[in-house]
Structures are given as structure tokens and as C-alpha cells.
Amino acid sequence: MSTLKLWRALGTAVVACSVGAGLAFAKLPQAPMDDAAKAKAAEAKAKAAEADKKDAELLAKAQDRVAEYYKKEKGIPTATKAPAPKKK
DSSP, X not given: OOHHHHHHHHHHHXXXXXXXXXXHTOOOOOOOOXXXXXXXXXXXXXXXXXXXXXXXXXXXXXXXXXXXXXXXXXXXXXXXXXXXXXXX
């Protein structure tokens, strides 16, 4: 077998394996859900949303604490420590 035929056969084998692997890992359609499964999925989605909201609030509080600490260390006046505007 000549080298050209060998490389051609090897290339064909690589392409065939790639296509076969793609088909093997293709996503199968999800089976239809009954009412109980739909309710359970909705409940899980609501719980996840509530947890995400709580995590976002905790993150915001932590970021505020870090920002206040940074401003305190650098001597930057904060909104609560800002001087009052002069009255005429």
C-alpha cells in the first residue's frame, strides 16, 4: 500500500470516527412529563430562584462591607461622612 493511500484511509477513518462520536453523544429528546413531575420541577425552579436571590443579597452586603472598609482605610469620605453643603 502506498503512503498516499494510507493517509487517505487514515483521514477517512478519522472523519468516520468523528461523525460516529457526534451521533453517539447527540442529545436525546426529553420524555414528556406528567403533572406531578411538572409540579416538582416548578417547585425546584422556585427554590433555586429564591436561593439565587438570597445569594445575591448576601453578595451585595459583602461587597458593601468591603467597599466601606476600603474607603475607611484610604481616608475617602463616604456618603454618611460627607460634609454638608454650605448655606447662603
